[in-house]
Amino acid sequence: MKIMKRASWRRAAWLLLAAALCAPSLTGCAAKGVAAYQRENLADPIMAFQTRAKKDARRVRALEAREGSTGGIGGEGGGCACK
Amino acid sequence: MGRGLVAVLLGVCAASPSAAQATGDPAAVNGLFRLFVDSKHVLVRSLVQDYSMPVAGDVNLTLHWNNEHVTIPGVSAPVGSPEAIDAITTASRPISGDAYQDYEKVRNELEGQVTRGPVAVGYYYSMESDYVGQQVSATYNRDLRDDQLNLSFGTSWGWDDILPLENQRSTTAASTKNTLHWNAVATQLLSPTSVVRFGVEYNHVSGLQHNPYRLVYAGGTTVPERHPDSRERRDAFVKFHQYLSNRSSLQFDYRIYDDDWGVLSHEIAGGLSQYVTRGFYARYQYRWYRQSSANFWSDDYTTTQGIDGYLTGDYRMSPLSSHLFGLSLNADLSVLAPDSPTLRRFALTFDYERYFNNENYSADILETGVEFRF
Numbered sequence: 001m002k003i004m005k006r007a008s009w010r011r012a013a014w015l016l017l018a019a020a021l022c023a024p025s026l027t028g029c030a031a032k033g034v035a036a037y038q039r040e041n042l043a044d045p046i047m048a049f050q051t052r053a054k055k056d057a058r059r060v061r062a063l064e065a066r067e068g069s070t071g072g073i074g075g076e077g078g079g080c081a082c083k
Numbered sequence: 084m085g086r087g088l089v090a091v092l093l094g095v096c097a098a099s100p101s102a103a104q105a106t107g108d109p110a111a112v113n114g115l116f117r118l119f120v121d122s123k124h125v126l127v128r129s130l131v132q133d134y135s136m137p138v139a140g141d142v143n144l145t146l147h148w149n150n151e152h153v154t155i156p157g158v159s160a161p162v163g164s165p166e167a168i169d170a171i172t173t174a175s176r177p178i179s180g181d182a183y184q185d186y187e188k189v190r191n192e193l194e195g196q197v198t199r200g201p202v203a204v205g206y207y208y209s210m211e212s213d214y215v216g217q218q219v220s221a222t223y224n225r226d227l228r229d230d231q232l233n234l235s236f237g238t239s240w241g242w243d244d245i246l247p248l249e250n251q252r253s254t255t256a257a258s259t260k261n262t263l264h265w266n267a268v269a270t271q272l273l274s275p276t277s278v279v280r281f282g283v284e285y286n287h288v289s290g291l292q293h294n295p296y297r298l299v300y301a302g303g304t305t306v307p308e309r310h311p312d313s314r315e316r317r318d319a320f321v322k323f324h325q326y327l328s329n330r331s332s333l334q335f336d337y338r339i340y341d342d343d344w345g346v347l348s349h350e351i352a353g354g355l356s357q358y359v360t361r362g363f364y365a366r367y368q369y370r371w372y373r374q375s376s377a378n379f380w381s382d383d384y385t386t387t388q389g390i391d392g393y394l395t396g397d398y399r400m401s402p403l404s405s406h407l408f409g410l411s412l413n414a415d416l417s418v419l420a421p422d423s424p425t426l427r428r429f430a431l432t433f434d435y436e437r438y439f440n441n442e443n444y445s446a447d448i449l450e451t452g453v454e455f456r457f
Contacts, residue, residue, distance in 0.1 A: 033228075033229060033231055033272075034231060034272045034273075034274060034275050036230075038275040039272070039275065041275060041276050041326040042272065042275065042276070042278055042326070044326070044332070045364070045413070045415075046326075046331070046332040046356035046357075046358070046364055046366075047278065047324050047326050047332050049270065049278075049280055049322065049324070054133075055411075055434070055450075058117070058450075059436075062119065062448065063372075063438075065399075066399065066405075066438070066440070066444065066446070067348070067372060067374065067399055067403060067405065067440075068346045068348065068374050068377065068399040068400055068403065069316075069318065069340035069342075069346060069348040069350075069374060070286065070316060070318070070340070071284045071286075071316070071318035071320070071338065071340055072282075072284075072318065072320045072336070072338045072350065
């Protein structure tokens with residue numbers, strides 16, 4: 001029973017993510033396009049993914065030693081003295 | 084230290100300051116001080132240096148060095164007793180000599196990456212008294228559809244040598260751990276004020292994956308921890324950023340993870356960045372995390388064989404939920420003091436995070452950083 005409940009949760013979560021992946025294409029948002037002169041706000045440090053990348057990587061490494069999962073940044077490092 | 088590290092050092096020598104100036108792009112140095120203190124009194128002090136510079140043409144070199152000093156408190160109960168087991172679960176340390184004294188270890192980490200156009204290759208080296216980790220990595224990214232969409236693919240191969248120190252209660256031979264990683268990430272502009280990023284990641288880890296010093300209380304006695312030698316880990320994530328009209332932005336992250344040990348986790352995070360004035364902004368964040376237990380986890384092993392031959396004293400294998408609150412302050416002095424030839428080269432950051440979980444574990448993380456642009 002517990003295994004079935006876990007499996008259905010897992011299936012639902014993956015379906016939800018797949019729906020999110022398809023959403024921009026389905027709504028047509030992505031197809032309209034953003035011209036280069038319209039990207040001033042997107043380049044602002046408070047919007048750029050790159051601003052948080054190194055900090056996120058440090059956090060993932062620290063939390064790997066406290067939680068059972070990993071990922072979310074697109075890479076994985078090696079050993080860690082804090083584990 | 085391997086041929087990869089030699090290649091990185093040769094790259095440093097080849098990257099002369101005159102070559103950097105020839106391209107006209109500024110080089111930058113980042114210095115960071117990081118302090119981690121948790122409720123088990125484990126203290127981690129990190130000094131991080133990042134150096135980025137153009138070498139020639141469109142080739143860029145980045146170097147990263149991290150010096151970590153870890154202090155793990157002494158065992159607070161007789162060695163090998165059930166009470167002492169909790170004292171060694173939060174960090175790896177041997178129980179030998181005077182186990183009632185604090186244990187200290189140092190880790191040095193060096194990483195180099197060369198980027199040319201859409202391709203980047205890197206080498207990573209980490210060394211501590213009982214652990215040496217190495218990794219080579221490569222990424223490729225490409226802009227598509229008039230730069231509306233960016234696709235990125237990355238892979239890495241890591242090989243770690245684990246050299247357990249002398250331990251009074253258990254004996255583990257030298258061992259290895261290998262990690263194969265790949266990822267695919269797509270970043271899509273949605274509107275002039277919103278952008279979304281999706282990613283999937285896969286890791287196959289093989290080799291020693293338990294703490295060689297940790298003991299588990301099972302069947303009325305203590306036995307060494309034992310985890311499976313193979314683990315397949317996968318996750319998918321989505322990140323959404325929305326710019327708001329009052330010079331602020333909202334960030335939303337979601338990640339799902341599962342592996343063949345039975346751990347399934349969800350992570351939801353939100354953030355708000357707000358400019359206080361030009362060049363100075365604050366960021367507030369919250370993160371919620373929840374995971375299920377591994378198939379072989381139990382809080383009461385009745386025999387020394389555990390479950391399917393595996394035993395764990397690692398709370399990361401148990402059902403777990405956690406919260407994290409954070410505050411970040413960022414000042415760019417090129418905007419705050421544009422007329423000062425010295426100050427305008429600096430950027431300053433201050434970060435504080437508070438983490439706690441349902442295992443009565445909590446931690447405070449403090450970061451202060453300085454960036455200098457040449």
